[in-house]
Amino acid sequence: MGVGMPCKSCGSVNQKKFSAEMGIRLPGLKNIDEPVVWVFPELVVCLDCGNAEFAVPEAELRKLAKGDATEG
8 A cells, every 4th residue: 555656854664554544723823723724635654754744725725825714
């Protein structure tokens, strides 16, 4: 279940894909009471250096760009 491209950090090809879930908060104390934007990306993790990469899905990316975690 390796990944074809080498790690951008260390050049290793010892990488693996994982499923993930994470909540991304809007920055700053003014947003402390705002809900998080939940994303469920596929992570590519380098098993040598620990570097991880993922892409934010389009719908959640729009929420982050607008600064509105509650939008549809």
